[in-house]
Amino acid sequence: MSAALDRRALELLPSGERLAAHDAAVWALRAKRDAAGRAEPDFERLREQARRIKAHSLDHLDVLLERFESRAQAAGARVHFAEDAADLQRIVLELLRAKGARRVVKSKSMLTEECGLNPHLERHGLEVVDTDLGERIVQLGDEPPSHIIMPAIHRTRGDIGALFERELGSAPGDTDPGRLTAAARRDLRARFLAADAAITGANFAVADTGTLVVVTNEGNADLGMSLAKLHIACLGIEKVIPGLGDLAVFLRLLARSATGQAISAYTSLVTGPRPGGELHVVLVDNGRTKLLADPRHRSALSCIRCGACLNTCPVFRRAGGHAYGWAVPGPIGAVLAPALTESDELRALPFASTLCGSCTAVCPVKIDLHDQLVAWRASDSPRSAGSRSLGRLASLVFASPLAYRLAGRAVRALWPLLRGAPPARAWLAARELPEHPGASFRARFRARGSQQ
């Protein structure tokens, strides 16, 4: 039913070297996260604290949003609310046009990926340059990010060398990370200096102080918003937390969970615009209020987008992020997709999991990810009618010991023919049929009893 996922996985990561490289690169992030978590004696306590702060923040989101709005405005920012993706696109375009902006530098924001902001601005004649190195790589390659913190992790050094040679004029055959980074940097530096506006995301919004918190490792967001006169920050409404004390908890968790760093290289707190500049904050709903009203799934809004659940996920590592078909891949993407997207294909993502539970175990805010995947499967899952009727038939068989025994006997008698039966066919594409099991346990147990 979700064959598209497997097909795209094959396209992006064909078996062999490319698959192994992706798996190893992503697994390395998990290993770093494990080590960082163990090195921090408070790690488990912080996770529990973070869970509680997020639960509290979601419970009082209305109050916190109003507080953030008034404090941010008092500090000189303008706050806008966008109901959906189209609303965000419209607001940002109007803000840019009002200032006559043509060239925009952008730092990483999964929300703007979710809302398709770049293509919208480009359609209206604006030049949008992604300034995060990974984002820049996928932008030059004309593809979406494949990981929420490592956008180009599916690309090898060789890919990037060839891409930069073509797009940035780096030396032919050069795959040295240092020199390639320098080439990107030279290109980006000129664009930063020429930019009319900077668009950033935000990792947190602090209600008490009206502060935006932007976390990066490259300083690109900081440079962008310090140079341009117009700064537009786009974030989901769920990013609001009460105070700076709460922020301290998340900052100790975020980088450790994401990359295994104690803290990221740059953590900027932005309260109000730079002198002589303008700061606009766009708070986006895009399905979040609806999710907030769903008690079983609302905790998914606690996500701080660290990527730890992607890194540990055996499916993500073998599929690659593009296979999921939308901005947020991996376990958290599969949990959010049914709430935030519309298509049947995306709403079937909760089935793209082995339910191994490792995602739940690493989540820094303790979202019960794999349990939520199970719950989504039972809510209006778009599973095919064929598998539903097969399920009903099976449940009737299981409801009657006699039918069950007869079915078991039939399967045994028809064993070699199983190869052609629909569910077995998928299974047997890569596997051999097990050896014929002989008589069932119950038959043997009965026979054993009568011998004694």
Next chain:
Amino acid sequence: MDVALFIPCYVDQLAPQVGLATVSLLERLGCKVRFDPRQTCCGQPFVTTGARGEAERLARRHAHLFAGGDPIVCPSASCVATVRHRYADLIGERDARALAARTFELGEFIARVLNRSDVGARFPHRVALLESCHGLRELDLGWPSERTSRAPRTGITESLLRAVDGLTLCDVERRDECCGFGGAFSVDHPELSARIGVAKLAALAASGAEFVTGTDVSCLLHLDGLRRRSGAGPKPLHLAEILASPEGA
């Protein structure tokens, strides 16, 4: 001790030898084993495919058949995890809690209820442990490698294997990474399931093990299907088969 056997449908039908090994092991440990042939399926495949109505009916049926006071012992971690973690949603908190408190995975029953680690088994082979995810994370039978709290300790399944005479436990790279089976996942996403399984099989083969063992027949069948296709990798044996060996001891 009287014990009610809970033999999952796929063990009954596809791996009857695991059921028999469970019986002989429990009897060797002094248990009186009862098997109610009306039992069929606990409902796990319906829970994981979102067929809630069917899951609920089978869960009620299972709870009804296993009413009574005896401990319920099952050689499948994922089925025990279904009873323990999914039944509350299906048959109500109170009934589910009472049933869950009496339902044990085989190794767990031996270690936590019978308080045994050495079951008198002898198995002079190199063995790798496949820590099936449900047993590992939902039944706490081992120590998940991503866990950051406190110092790791040896899990129940591993302790039982370490006590087996002659058995050498092999170290496996990424020891507790999922094998890629995932029930419906292996049918819905056959390519990805096979990719994960092939990697697992390679790690198991590299460990030098002759056999791979675990608490879930389903994961072992999945790996065995891949092994028989590729021709390489350790042979699967359920934990019960190793702990019961040598047969008739």
